[in-house]
Amino acid sequence: EPEVTQTPSHQVTQMGQEVILRCVPISNHLYFYWYRQILGQKVEFLVSFYNNEISEKSEIFDDQFSVERPDGSNFTLKIRSTKLEDSAMYFCASSALGSWETQYFGPGTRLLVL
Amino acid sequence: AQTVTQSQPEMSVQEAETVTLSCTYDTSESNYYLFWYKQPPSRQMILVIRQEAYKQQNATENRFSVNFQKAAKSFSLKISDSQLGDTAMYFCAFPAGGGSQGNLIFGKGTKLSVKP
Numbered sequence: 001e002p003e004v005t006q007t008p009s010h011q012v013t014q015m016g017q018e019v020i021l022r023c024v025p026i027s028n029h030l031y032f033y034w035y036r037q038i039l040g041q042k043v044e045f046l047v048s049f050y051n052n053e054i055s056e057k058s059e060i061f062d063d064q065f066s067v068e069r070p071d072g073s074n075f076t077l078k079i080r081s082t083k084l085e086d087s088a089m090y091f092c093a094s095s096a097l098g099s100w101e102t103q104y105f106g107p108g109t110r111l112l113v114l
Numbered sequence: 115a116q117t118v119t120q121s122q123p124e125m126s127v128q129e130a131e132t133v134t135l136s137c138t139y140d141t142s143e144s145n146y147y148l149f150w151y152k153q154p155p156s157r158q159m160i161l162v163i164r165q166e167a168y169k170q171q172n173a174t175e176n177r178f179s180v181n182f183q184k185a186a187k188s189f190s191l192k193i194s195d196s197q198l199g200d201t202a203m204y205f206c207a208f209p210a211g212g213g214s215q216g217n218l219i220f221g222k223g224t225k226l227s228v229k230p
Contacts, residue, residue, distance in 0.1 A: 031216055043159070043205065045217035056217055089157055095216065102149070103218060105159035 002026045004106035006092050012112045013082055021077045021109045023092030032075045033093040033103060034067065036060070043091065049075065082113045116141050118208050120221035127196045128229055134181075135191045135224045137206030143167075146209065149218070150180070150191045153203040162204070165189065196228045 005024045013019050025032050034046040048055040049067050064086075066078045075094075079086055089108045095101035117140045127133040139148070150162040165173045165182050172180050177197075181190045193200055206221040 033216065035218075037157075042222045043207075043218075043220040045210075045219070048216045058217070091159055093159075102161060102164055103216070104161065105151070107156070107158040110157070 002028075004092055004094055004104055006090075006106040006109050008109060009107065010110045010112075012114065015084055015113055016081050019079050019082055019111065021079075021090050021092075021111070023075045023077070023094075023106055024073050025075055025092065025094030026096075026104060027073070029094035029096050029104075031055070031095045031097070031101070032067075032069070033095075034077045035091045035093065035105075036088040037091065037108075038085075038088045046077070079111075082111075084113050087111055087113045116208065116210055116219055118206050118219050118221040120204075120206055120224050122224045123222070124225045124227070126227040126229055127193075129196055129198060131196055132192060132194045133196055133226065135193075135204050135206075135226065137189045137191070137221055139187050139189065139206070139208050141187070141208065148180075148182070148189045149207040150178070150189075151205045151207055151220075152200075153205065153223070154199075154201070159205075163191065193226075198228050198230060200226060201228045202226060 007022045032049045035043050037043045045058050047057045047061045068076050091108045092106040093103040095103045119138045147166045149164050152160045152162045163173050163175045163178050177194045179192045203223045205223045207218040210217050
């Protein structure tokens with residue numbers, strides 16, 4: 001069964017450093033999402049992406065964040081100048097046709113900013 | 115504003131018994147859908163079940179079923195014959211705009227422990 005994959009599974013970085021989180025969505029899916037979950041809290045939407053541009057973004061997704069689909073398979077989330085409060089689990093998700101379709105989540109990347 | 119509320123932070127159940135997790139939501143949309151996701155200790159988000167609001171029949175997936183009460187805006191998850199592997203956080207989720215927007219709004223979750 002096709003699944004969303006994410007790398008790395010864990011990332012430790014120093015405050016102020018840049019990190020890139022990578023995702024490979026399900027191959028025939030067209031809509032991609034990033035969510036985050038701070039430890040002990042609920043999952044929060046960051047951004048959605050379709051047709052090589054951002055569809056929607058939340059208030060959390062400020063200038064520190066960017067997304068990109070550099071090739072036909074990868075979908076990346078870049079966090080510039082990481083802060084302590086960026087420590088969280090970051091989930092990538094994809095759906096086939098967009099807003100009315102089920103989103104399938106990857107296993108997550110656990111980011112720790114020291 | 116659209117909200118999703120899970121009022122049970124933690125629950126426990128004996129193996130083989132049945133447990134019901136509650137979820138209420140608030141929306142002005144008439145057509146939408148709802149999800150339950152499971153997050154085991156590995157923290158991966160796994161889809162459990164989906165319900166379309168226009169369907170009167172409650173969704174069922176093996177031991178998992180929902181009780182969808184549209185008028186009451188209630189969407190509870192029933193787990194029958196609970197198994198140790200059901201131990202996880204369970205999140206109710208609802209698409210912003212009912213479905214016209216893609217981003218999901220999640221409840222705070224219910225931590226379910228299945229005891230042997």
